Structures are given as structure tokens and as C-alpha cells.
Amino acid sequence: MTTAEKYVTAAYCVVFALVLLYVVIIALKLQRLEREVDELALEREAEADDEREPLHVG
Amino acid sequence: MARIPLAALAAASLVLVSTALAFVFFVAPNDADQGFSQRIFYFHVSIAFTAYACFIGGAWKALRHLWKRDPAADLESYVGVHQGVIFGSLVLLTGSIWAKISWGHWWLWSENQLVLFLVLFLFYCAYFMLRYSLDDGPQRANMSAVYALFGVVLIPVSFLAIRLAQRFIHPVVFTRHGPNFHGWILVTYCVSQAAMLVLAYTLYRVELAGKRLDRRLRDLRRAYA
Numbered sequence: 001m002t003t004a005e006k007y008v009t010a011a012y013c014v015v016f017a018l019v020l021l022y023v024v025i026i027a028l029k030l031q032r033l034e035r036e037v038d039e040l041a042l043e044r045e046a047e048a049d050d051e052r053e054p055l056h057v058g
Numbered sequence: 059m060a061r062i063p064l065a066a067l068a069a070a071s072l073v074l075v076s077t078a079l080a081f082v083f084f085v086a087p088n089d090a091d092q093g094f095s096q097r098i099f100y101f102h103v104s105i106a107f108t109a110y111a112c113f114i115g116g117a118w119k120a121l122r123h124l125w126k127r128d129p130a131a132d133l134e135s136y137v138g139v140h141q142g143v144i145f146g147s148l149v150l151l152t153g154s155i156w157a158k159i160s161w162g163h164w165w166l167w168s169e170n171q172l173v174l175f176l177v178l179f180l181f182y183c184a185y186f187m188l189r190y191s192l193d194d195g196p197q198r199a200n201m202s203a204v205y206a207l208f209g210v211v212l213i214p215v216s217f218l219a220i221r222l223a224q225r226f227i228h229p230v231v232f233t234r235h236g237p238n239f240h241g242w243i244l245v246t247y248c249v250s251q252a253a254m255l256v257l258a259y260t261l262y263r264v265e266l267a268g269k270r271l272d273r274r275l276r277d278l279r280r281a282y283a
Contacts, residue, residue: 004095007159011098011152012079015105018148019257026264033271040278 064267067260074253078104081246089243098156100246104254106149106175110213112142112258113182117210120203132199133273135206137266139185141258146179174216181209 001009082100089096116138123131153172154164166172185205192198237244 002094004093004159007095007155008097011155012101014151014155015101015148018144018151019261022144022261026261026268029268029272033268033275036275040275040282044282 061263064260064263067256067263071253071257071260074249074256078246078250078253081242081249086242086246092160095156095159098152098159100250101254102149102152102156103247104250105145105152107251108254108258109142109145109149110217111255112138112145112262113178113206113213114210115262116142116206120206123199123203124207132203133269134266135203136189137262137269139182139206139209140265141262143179143182143186144261145254145258146175146182149175150179171216174212178209178212178216181212185209 078100082097086097086100088094089099116135119128119131119135119138122128123135153175157166157172158164185202188205189198189202192201237247239247
């Protein structure tokens, strides 16, 4: 591999790596959002259970 | 206006970037002067114009925020500027690599084009410092919009710097008479430019979707608190 080829490869790898890093950061953020939505849904379910009238049997 | 689905945009980005890479490495001929190393040009210049487009898009949304009071414009302006900074950092990195192989230096402070692009990049980096130093609300949105609009003035200065300079070594690829290249080099450049613009728009839409989701979630938490 010539020096020019090494530098050209490095330039294109830098572009690829930075775009990939960006995608990973966005993916991590989406994971966090998904977790927060689940937490919120669980909290709402728990609150709904507390608000529900107790059922009298017998 | 109907929005293009994100999946279609992602697929178009993948196809265009793959085609551009194939053109760069298998179709475009070696440059008579610089040889193989000139192939950095296709992505470097495309990314530079994409960064300018992102900053202009961010400024346009900032104007819409100030002028029309469009409630979505502030977030769109922020994401546009963010994309511009990402593509701007890629311009500096690929440019440095190209400079090293062509001129023997990673950076030359004597080159107006390089220094003015760095000034533009740092100006927009400071946008985030301003934005995050203020509390969320109309004041932050207004100040960020004004700052984003000021920055757009630097774009023509950065672009024209090379034409105004008396002596330079940075190549001029676009003159008053059109591009300084033709044939497969021009075709490869056009494909690369289209690929970078579509990629930037896809990333913009992905980030915007994430930011909107984040904001809605915060509003929901506040409503339930």
C-alpha cells in the first residue's frame, strides 16, 4: 500500500467512524428514552392500581 | 408538505453512499497532478458544502422562529446547527489528512480558507455553550436563534476567502465559469455531494425525532408529577 493510499483510506475511515459514532450515540439515547417510557408506564399502572376501589368479596 | 419516511431516507443514504464510494475508488480516474490522494476531494468538498447547507438550514429555522414564532423551529434550528458542527469536524479532519499528503503539513495558519472555516466551526461550537448556559424557555430559544443567524454571515466569507486571497495553495474547484473539473470526476463529485446531503438530512431527521420524543416525555413527566 502506498503512502497516498494509506492517507486516502484514513480519510474515508475517519468519515465512516465519526458517522458510526454518531449513530451509536443516537441509539444509546433512544434506548434511554425507551427505558424512561417503560418506567413512566409502570408508574401510571401502579397509580391506577392504587386509585382502584377495593373489591369486597362475600 | 408530506415528509419522506425515515426508512426510505436511510435506504437512499445507504445506496447513495455505497454508489459514491464505488465511483470514488473504481470509476474516477487518478488526478494528473495529485494522483491517488486527490480522491479525498470527493468526500471532503461534499462534506464542506453539506456543513454549509446545515448551518444555512439552522439559520433559516432560526429566522422562522423569530419571524413566524413557529413552535417547532427552535428545535429544528438546534438540530441543523448540530449537524453542521458534525460535518464541520469531518471537513477539518479530512482536510488535515489531505493537507498532510499534499502540502506536508497537517494545518497551515497562513491559509485563509482553512482559518476562516475553523472560525466558522468554532463560532457554531460556541452556539452550544450559549444554549446550555440558559434555562429552557423562550429566552434561550430567542438568543440561540439570533446567534445562529449571525453565524450564517461567516459562510460567504469562508467560501469567498480563497477567491479574495492574493496567494494561496488551497485548490479552487469552483470558479465563476463553473467547476474546474469534468467527465467522471464531475459525475463522481455530484454523486458524492448527493450522498452527503441525503445522509445529513437522514441524520437530521433521526436526531430531530429523538429530540421531539425526549421533549414529549419530559412534558408527560411534568403533567403526571
